[in-house]
Amino acid sequence: MFLQRTAVAVARRAAVAPALRRGIATTVVRRNAVPDQPKIKTLKDIKTEEDLVGPGARPGTVPTDIEQATGLERLEILGKMEGVDVFDMRPLDASRLGTLDNPVLVRSAGEEQYAGCTGVPADSHNVIWLRMDRQRPVERCPECGSVYKMEYVGPQDDGHGHDHHHGWEEPKTFADYVKPEYW
Structure with a gap:
């Protein structure tokens, strides 16, 4: 009688345990394993301003910060992902x-x-x-x-091709009247 109960208990555990392990293992999905996911550029891949435009989200999903960020915000996020303080x-x-x-x-x-x-x-x-x-x-x-x-x-090079800014002149301050040797 005792051996019968033990054999039934072992059989139940053996039948249930693999099903549980299998169920948990199949629910874990790696983000990089999604086939239609666009590749996120790294900080070293950024060469021009066009590289600072995110790929956007897939249809029907909510975009993450890295998918929707553009410009300086994208540069800052990419830097933080690599441990670089861009600013x-x-x-x-x-x-x-x-x-x-x-x-x-x-x-x-x-x-x-x-x-x-x-x-x-x-x-x-x-x-x-x-x-x-x-x-x-x-x-x-x-x-x-x-x-x-x-x-x-x-x-x-600031890209303008000139140093003056359309006739604007900086206002004079007290420092303009101090002799250079006192600086």
Whole structure:
């Protein structure tokens, strides 16, 4: 009697266990295994602006961020997927006072860049926003005297073919009247 019950219990477990394993294994589908899924370009594949347009979603599905993102947003997402901070969002070095000989460098890929100075040591005064551009890359905080310098890392040719912007002239500031040797 005891052997009969044991044999029935073993038979039940053997019949049910493979079915359960098989059912779970067939429900797992890898995203890359879908045959009509467009290939997502990597960061190193981006060469032109046309490469920054997403493939879109398949008909009848909701697109993910990587499928629908375009332009700079797509570039940022691709960079984050590969562990690259495309826009270099690290805070500036606030552990030292920037001097004219050794300024705090602010990287910029654009024509101008704003930097917020909170003083040395950090948070010793309210945020003062300093504006730097390619013609005037050095700026000094009026509160603490820390010097910041814009390091341009963008393309050398702006595509316009000229340096002036349709007659616009930057307004003069006090810095225009300071002798260069005092900078």
